[in-house]
Amino acid sequence: MPQNNGQVPTKPYNRANATDSKRLESFPQKPAVEERVPDLLVNSGDCSICFSSRLNDKLPEVICKNKVCENCYHVECLYEWLMSVNARRFFSDVVGLCPNCEKNITCPIPK
Ligand SMILES: [Zn+2]
Numbered sequence: 735m736p737q738n739n740g741q742v743p744t745k746p747y748n749r750a751n752a753t754d755s756k757r758l759e760s761f762p763q764k765p766a767v768e769e770r771v772p773d774l775l776v777n778s779g780d781c782s783i784c785f786s787s788r789l790n791d792k793l794p795e796v797i798c799k800n801k802v803c804e805n806c807y808h809v810e811c812l813y814e815w816l817m818s819v820n821a822r823r824f825f826s827d828v829v830g831l832c833p834n835c836e837k838n839i840t841c842p843i844p845k
Pocket residue numbers: 781782783784785786789807808811
């Protein structure tokens with residue numbers, strides 16, 4: 735017999751799964767995790783270079799402008815990638831090829 739002592743672990747999805755899985759199915763498909771993603775991010779996805787959504791607590795900020803690509807990257811990840819494949823420097827940006835679609839992509843140089 736579980737010893738809860740009144741301290742139920744507060745994981746909302748656990749609670750829902752345990753009692754009311756039918757109600758879950760009728761929920762709109764919107765992962766709760768994405769609530770704080772800024773509007774800038776069309777692609778709610780992860781950085782396509784390091785495959786995670788956070789690097790040093792930052793979300794991927796650079797999005798490929800190619801409509802069929804639209805991958806997003808951390809500034810640091812994309813900068814390192816671009817520099818490793820001979821990107822060109824323009825003032826405070828580097829311009830190179832998107833790792834995914836190989837179209838031009840511009841990345842600010844990380845501070
Ligand atoms: Zn990254």
